[in-house]
Amino acid sequence: xxxxxxEAKEIFSRYGIPVPKTGGVIAKPAQLPAALKRAGKxxxxxxxQVLAGGRGKAGGVRLAKTPxxxxxxxxxMLGMKIATRQTHGSSLTVREVLVDQAARIEREIYVxxxxxxxxxxxxxxxxxxxxxxxxxxxxxxxxxxxxxxxCPVRGxxxxxxxxxxxxxxxxxxxxxxxxxxxCALAKxxxxxxxxxxxxxxxxxxxxxxxxxIDGKIVIDDNALFRQKAFESRKDPEATALEREAKKVGxxxxxxxxxIGCMVNGAGLAxxxxxxxxLAGGMPANFLDVGGGxxxxxxxxxxxxxxxxxxxxxxxxxxxGGIMRCDVIAQGVLAxxxxxxxxxxxxxxxEGTNVKEGKDLLRRSGLPLTLADSLWDAAQKAVAAAGGRx
Amino acid sequence: MSILLxxxxxxxxxGFTGEAxxxxxxxxxxxxxxxxxxxxxxKGGSQHLGVPVFxxxxxxxxxxxxxxxxxxxxxxxxxxxxxxxADAGIAVIICVTEGIPVLDMARVKRALSGRSVRLIGxxxxxxxxxxxxxxxxxxxxxxxxxxxGIVSRSGTLTYEAxxxxxxxxxxxxxxxxxxxxPIAGSSFIDILRLFEADDETKAVVLIGEIGGSAEEEAAEFxxxxxSKPVLAFIAGRTAPPGRRMGHAGAIIEGGSGTHDSxxxxxxxxxxxxxENLSEIGEVTGAAMGVVGVPEN
Numbered sequence: 259x260x261x262x263x264x265e266a267k268e269i270f271s272r273y274g275i276p277v278p279k280t281g282g283v284i285a286k287p288a289q290l291p292a293a294l295k296r297a298g299k300x301x302x303x304x305x306x307q308v309l310a311g312g313r314g315k316a317g318g319v320r321l322a323k324t325p326x327x328x329x330x331x332x333x334x335m336l337g338m339k340i341a342t343r344q345t346h347g348s349s350l351t352v353r354e355v356l357v358d359q360a361a362r363i364e365r366e367i368y369v370x371x372x373x374x375x376x377x378x379x380x381x382x383x384x385x386x387x388x389x390x391x392x393x394x395x396x397x398x399x400x401x402x403x404x405x406x407x408x409c410p411v412r413g414x415x416x417x418x419x420x421x422x423x424x425x426x427x428x429x430x431x432x433x434x435x436x437x438x439x440x441c442a443l444a445k446x447x448x449x450x451x452x453x454x455x456x457x458x459x460x461x462x463x464x465x466x467x468x469x470x471i472d473g474k475i476v477i478d479d480n481a482l483f484r485q486k487a488f489e490s491r492k493d494p495e496a497t498a499l500e501r502e503a504k505k506v507g508x509x510x511x512x513x514x515x516x517i518g519c520m521v522n523g524a525g526l527a528x529x530x531x532x533x534x535x536l537a538g539g540m541p542a543n544f545l546d547v548g549g550g551x552x553x554x555x556x557x558x559x560x561x562x563x564x565x566x567x568x569x570x571x572x573x574x575x576x577x578g579g580i581m582r583c584d585v586i587a588q589g590v591l592a593x594x595x596x597x598x599x600x601x602x603x604x605x606x607x608e609g610t611n612v613k614e615g616k617d618l619l620r621r622s623g624l625p626l627t628l629a630d631s632l633w634d635a636a637q638k639a640v641a642a643a644g645g646r647x
Numbered sequence: 648m649s650i651l652l653x654x655x656x657x658x659x660x661x662g663f664t665g666e667a668x669x670x671x672x673x674x675x676x677x678x679x680x681x682x683x684x685x686x687x688x689x690k691g692g693s694q695h696l697g698v699p700v701f702x703x704x705x706x707x708x709x710x711x712x713x714x715x716x717x718x719x720x721x722x723x724x725x726x727x728x729x730x731x732x733a734d735a736g737i738a739v740i741i742c743v744t745e746g747i748p749v750l751d752m753a754r755v756k757r758a759l760s761g762r763s764v765r766l767i768g769x770x771x772x773x774x775x776x777x778x779x780x781x782x783x784x785x786x787x788x789x790x791x792x793x794x795x796g797i798v799s800r801s802g803t804l805t806y807e808a809x810x811x812x813x814x815x816x817x818x819x820x821x822x823x824x825x826x827x828x829p830i831a832g833s834s835f836i837d838i839l840r841l842f843e844a845d846d847e848t849k850a851v852v853l854i855g856e857i858g859g860s861a862e863e864e865a866a867e868f869x870x871x872x873x874s875k876p877v878l879a880f881i882a883g884r885t886a887p888p889g890r891r892m893g894h895a896g897a898i899i900e901g902g903s904g905t906h907d908s909x910x911x912x913x914x915x916x917x918x919x920x921x922e923n924l925s926e927i928g929e930v931t932g933a934a935m936g937v938v939g940v941p942e943n
């Protein structure tokens with residue numbers, strides 16, 4: 259679960275991390291004057307609240323010296339569509355704009371706490387070269403990235419924070435503030451079950467202070483049961499279809515291709531998508547009906563796949579393990595009775611009671627194609643969808 | 648021989664009396680696994696599926712000589728069950744539970760580090776040594792005993808691979824699902840090391856997926872320390888970056904853990920990479936010199 263910048267900064271503020279004076283978010287230009295008043299004297303910075311790194315380059319961050327400039331910026335930004343290298347071809351509509359007092363920047367630093375899979379513990383990642391280019395820096399100059407491993411229970415120790423401060427050349431007058439900042443950041447990571455807490459940039463102001471100018475927090479979805487504040491929050495990244503699928507326990511992600519895929523298990527679902535691509539087609543979605551794949555799940559999955567108008571054929575690949583193939587076949591039949599298919603259906607069943615399952619489908623008189631292997635199924639689906647997109 | 652699990656494995660099931668615990672324990676017992684104890688706090692002294700239930704893992708070890716734990720406990724309590732099993736002295740802990748908070752697993756890893764306990768999972772199908780014992784949720788009948796070791800981050804994808812091998816007449820020594828979570832109890836390397844030392848295993852099929860760097864690390868281990876052939880399939884060639892594909896693990900982050908980087912790392916050290924999922928059986932068969940085995 260990714261939080262928006264203003265949500266992250268509200269949390270920072272609660273943990274004592276200094277953030278710019280803010281007017282909060284606005285959803286309409288009419289709310290701007292009040293927001294400017296709350297943010298104090300100008301200049302101000304207006305920032306589109308979308309979950310996409312690199313939004314500055316896409317026009318999602320603007321500086322305003324006067325209220326008139328702020329009005330212009332707010333009007334231009336609200337409702338605009340933003341596409342960056344992190345939105346992967348799609349674009350996001352700006353519904354909220356954050357109004358902050360602009361800060362004078364002496365130096366920019368990158369700091370984050372992230373879960374390091376390899377080390378199996380949280381790590382602080384920091385670089386004296388902050389700003390927008392951290393991903394580039396990680397590739398081109400990895401030695402400029404500092405790391406400090408943390409205890410998953412205690413968080414960061416003050417000596418670790420000091421060690422980083424000296425490596426980052428934080429001036430002696432700012433040392434105490436920097437240590438307090440890092441301890442708070444690690445505390446947020448642990449108390450909120452985060453998988454990422456990032457401040458980029460953290461700025462040093464001319465008077466020796468610190469300010470978190472931009473922030474990103476990602477909460478571990480597995481921990482939402484104990485992070486009640488975020489539990490009911492809807493995932494801003496999910497599409498309507500993805501949310502609908504999630505409600506019925508189906509993992510669905512929309513893609514660009516024309517072949518709808520229904521598979522049990524995430525790994526086999528990815529493997530099936532890959533097989534479709536190898537056969538010359540493009541998957542329209544990732545869909546995992548769950549390792550169990552009950553008849554009801556199969557029906558719900560059909561409904562979701564068929565709501566995507568790009569779908570020209572549906573490929574069902576179910577490995578009936580614990581759930582028998584004849585039960586899955588009954589699910590397919592029940593769904594076919596209730597849902598108007600309208601596109602060719604290719605079914606590959608394998609596993610327990612596969613013969614009974616295939617017989618059921620064959621005898622049903624439904625216009626579906628049975629496949630003998632995944633490769634066979636993928637080729638048939640690609641042909642049915644009209645070849646390469 | 649086999650790894651991790653054999654006929655002398657005395658299994659304690661944590662979360663034994665719950666729905667998943669009951670369902671899968673029954674199937675494990677039908678397969679021939681020796682489930683000797685259940686662990687459900689508060690139900691100690693009772694019987695379930697004809698097996699004694701204990702309040703603590705310690706009791707299960709003392710009274711029923713349990714030496715393997717199989718955990719079906721719900722996510723909020725699963726990490727605690729792992730720690731309890733380890734504290735009781737159980738050497739092999741298999742955690743099927745999906746959805747454990749990552750920070751909990753970081754704490755478990757820290758607590759277990761330096762101790763002689765092998766944790767498999769979480770979020771995995773478990774472990775099976777065909778014909779001897781099954782501790783997990785995989786369908787038993789698709790397996791056949793033989794020379795191929797399998798280690799995988801995915802569940803149903805493993806069944807697909809096993810099925811293709813079995814159809815080709817290629818049996819398995821042990822099949823290990825290490826799970827799809829970002830922090831797993833055992834890595835590919837841990838299991839490859841066990842297969843390398845196992846007499847019965849003649850070759851290993853490794854099934855990976857996008858995200859993380861476990862496959863790249865496995866490649867490095869293979870280059871340095873393995874003599875047995877390894878074949879690999881990596882899922883997620885078509886997965887878009889930045890999106891979570893069901894598993895917490897299957898997500899491409901900031902350019903690392905991509906399909907291409909993994910394939911390249913594996914090929915570079917001489918691991919045979921199987922590009923087409925449907926050809927796992929065929930390619931492995933050819934590598935093992937199995938020719939003309941009819942599909943049944």
